[in-house]
C-alpha cells in the first residue's frame with residue numbers, strides 16, 4: 554500500500570433517497586442534530602452563485618499536498634453527477650487549488666453537485682458567476698503545482714471537520730456541514746422535526762408570541778446576579 558500516494562476508485566455510498574431529503578433542509582438545522590459539531594469553520598465560504606438554495610451530495614475526498622492540485626485533477630476525472638469533491642490542503646493559503654478551466658469542466662461537463670476546498674481559488678470573475686456551488690477560503694492569482702503526492706477517497710480534514718469518502722455534504726449560504734454516512738438516516742428524522750419546530754419558532758418570534766421564560770430560568774440556574782442599577786466604573 555502506497556500510503557500518501559494512492560487513489561481509491563470505490564467508496565461506500567449513502568442511500569441516495571437520504572441525500573435527496575437532506576437537500577431540502579437548512580444546514581444549520583441539520584448541524585443542530587449532530588451536537589452542533591459538524592460544521593466547517595467560516596473560512597470555508599461560498600464563492601459562486603448557485604441557483605439552488607442547498608448544495609447536497611456525496612463526498613469524493615482529495616488529500617492534496619499543500620498548494621498542489623495533481624490529485625484534485627485525478628478526482629475530477631473519476632467524479633460523477635451528485636458528487637461533492639472535498640479537498641484537504643493542510644491549511645495552505647498561498648496557492649489557488651482551482652481556477653476557471655477546472656471549474657468549467659466540473660460545472661459544464663461533469664455536472665457534479667459542488668466543490669469544497671480548504672484553500673483559495675483563482676479566476677474569480679468566472680467562478681463568482683458560476684451556478685455550481687463552490688466553497689473555498691479566498692482567492693489568489695498564485696497557481697498550484699501538479700507534483701503530488703496525495704490521495705483520493707481516504708478520510709480527510711476540511712474546514713476543521715473530518716470527512717470520510719461517501720459522507721453526505723450539505724451546504725448553503727451559511728456554510729458547509731458533514732453528515733456521517735452511517736448515521737444519516739437517524740439524523741434526517743431528527744432534522745426534519747427540528748426544522749418544522751424552528752419554522753414555527755421563527756414565526757412566533759416575529760409576533761412576540763414565543764415564550765422567553767427559559768432565559769430567566771437559565772439565569773437562575775447559572776446563579777447570574779441581576780442588578781437593578783447602572784454600572785459605576
Ligand SMILES: O=C([O-])CC(=O)C(=O)O
Nearest residue numbers: 651652653654655656696
Ligand atoms: O492552472 C490551474 O491549475 C488552475 C487554473 O487556473 C484553472 O483551472 O483555470
Ligand SMILES: [Mg+2]
Nearest residue numbers: 652653654676
Ligand atoms: Mg486559470
